[in-house]
Amino acid sequence: MALRNIVPKLMLPSIRLSSAAAIPKLVTSSVPGPKSQQMKEKLGTIQNTEAVNFFVDYEKSQGNYIVDVDGNRILDAFTQISSIPIGYNHPALIEAVQSKSAVTASVNRPALGMFPPADFIDSVDDAFLSIAPKGFSHVQQMACGTCAVENALKCAFFKYRNDERGGSEPVEVDMTSCMNNEAPGSPSLAAMSFKSGFHGRTLGSLSLTRTKPIHKVDVPAFDWPCVDFPILKYPLEENVADNEKIEKECLAKVEETFHKWKSSKPIAALIVEPIQAEGGDNHASPHFFQGLQKICKEHNCAFIIDEVQTGGGPTGQMWAHETWNLPTPPDFVTFSKKMHIAGFYYQKSFEPKQGYRVFNTWVGDPLRLSLLKTTVQVIKRDSLLDLAKKSGNILMDGLNHLQASKPNMISRLRGMGTFIAFDLPSEELRGKLINDMLQKGVLIGGCGKTAIRLRPSLIFDKNECEIFLSTLEKCL
Numbered sequence: 001m002a003l004r005n006i007v008p009k010l011m012l013p014s015i016r017l018s019s020a021a022a023i024p025k026l027v028t029s030s031v032p033g034p035k036s037q038q039m040k041e042k043l044g045t046i047q048n049t050e051a052v053n054f055f056v057d058y059e060k061s062q063g064n065y066i067v068d069v070d071g072n073r074i075l076d077a078f079t080q081i082s083s084i085p086i087g088y089n090h091p092a093l094i095e096a097v098q099s100k101s102a103v104t105a106s107v108n109r110p111a112l113g114m115f116p117p118a119d120f121i122d123s124v125d126d127a128f129l130s131i132a133p134k135g136f137s138h139v140q141q142m143a144c145g146t147c148a149v150e151n152a153l154k155c156a157f158f159k160y161r162n163d164e165r166g167g168s169e170p171v172e173v174d175m176t177s178c179m180n181n182e183a184p185g186s187p188s189l190a191a192m193s194f195k196s197g198f199h200g201r202t203l204g205s206l207s208l209t210r211t212k213p214i215h216k217v218d219v220p221a222f223d224w225p226c227v228d229f230p231i232l233k234y235p236l237e238e239n240v241a242d243n244e245k246i247e248k249e250c251l252a253k254v255e256e257t258f259h260k261w262k263s264s265k266p267i268a269a270l271i272v273e274p275i276q277a278e279g280g281d282n283h284a285s286p287h288f289f290q291g292l293q294k295i296c297k298e299h300n301c302a303f304i305i306d307e308v309q310t311g312g313g314p315t316g317q318m319w320a321h322e323t324w325n326l327p328t329p330p331d332f333v334t335f336s337k338k339m340h341i342a343g344f345y346y347q348k349s350f351e352p353k354q355g356y357r358v359f360n361t362w363v364g365d366p367l368r369l370s371l372l373k374t375t376v377q378v379i380k381r382d383s384l385l386d387l388a389k390k391s392g393n394i395l396m397d398g399l400n401h402l403q404a405s406k407p408n409m410i411s412r413l414r415g416m417g418t419f420i421a422f423d424l425p426s427e428e429l430r431g432k433l434i435n436d437m438l439q440k441g442v443l444i445g446g447c448g449k450t451a452i453r454l455r456p457s458l459i460f461d462k463n464e465c466e467i468f469l470s471t472l473e474k475c476l
Ligand SMILES: Cc1ncc(COP(=O)(O)O)c(C=O)c1O
Pocket: 144, 145, 146, 147, 149, 198, 199, 200, 201, 273, 277, 278, 306, 307, 308, 309, 336, 337, 342
């Protein structure tokens, strides 16, 4: 039974940990401080630590504040690459992991595809189905965002081949040829993605990812097509005609690509992010996405919306694509990050009949599912989607003001909820700003070539917005 939009009866511990007054930011050493640097050196003797920023004291971190091992308390507007939904050490989550079922799930991690626990159906209902995007009643949990993308893709290919066979299951020749990686069992099919799109780093998903060469170089790739994503001009209201033209051209390219690949390697799946996140926070209009869906339908191609980064509330919606008013739901919606656990919603027609076709040892983690269940309850109880909208408005107002006063520094301000970005004049200045902000106690991230991105938790409120804006003003 789906429990969509039911406010939970459970008594959840309250939050008021995010208040800047209660927890002032406090940076006493440079970040990374001496302890962090020592630890990084030590870990560097065992593994590559090039990406390590600083070491964290997760016990002391609270609400919107991350505390490093040197005792620096930093306002976190990046939240572990956008993946802490309701702040550090939220009391409701701490209580949830101490429940008997959570303790049992963590010490007896089940192979969920084969031996699910008795409370699994209720958890799926309460966690996944209560917030399912409109038009979805099926969901498959997975371990990480990349894994979700890969398996949604596989389901798209299964269905395409099934349709080609007139609805029949794989036959003997499919079964024998696939063991040699040959057609028809291993068919010549393609998946289309967009320039600057990011969909993960494992072998299949990496062929869809088109952000940075360093992610892809030296790895064999599928020969799959990639088309331009619209790069809109800002401010939007002053560039309506140009932006319409840009989107129209991109749609025409998508259509052309379908035709070009049709005879040699038909495109069975198209994957797109509602806002291209890693690639630079590139937005497009609902009209563009409606157009994409229409083209996909015409070519019997699965329409996969990758909400790994946009999903779970930061845009002020649980799912960003729900603002597009699509005439019918998409075929898949992938998720991870703020959801604690990864997976994908899918239309029933894409579900393979046999077991073990979408499978791995753990297929997710019931412990993470219980964290999602509690998080969903907190989001509803504390109206955190509304808070993301309100805080987003405060941030956009302040940033608009800064953009007007420093047009040589800030440009192309864009956002939805607190999912906000703006460009700096160069990569060097972007790096310098991120570091200056950190030294003043505010953690932010970069994306694309020169953009700053904000990815705070859903409890980022007025106080935090003000601290962020005043620190930014000083640094600029
Ligand atoms: C849109 C999108 N898809 C997929 C992924 C991959 O997710 P994960 O890192 O959990 O494998 C990411 C990660 O940043 C993402 O932003």
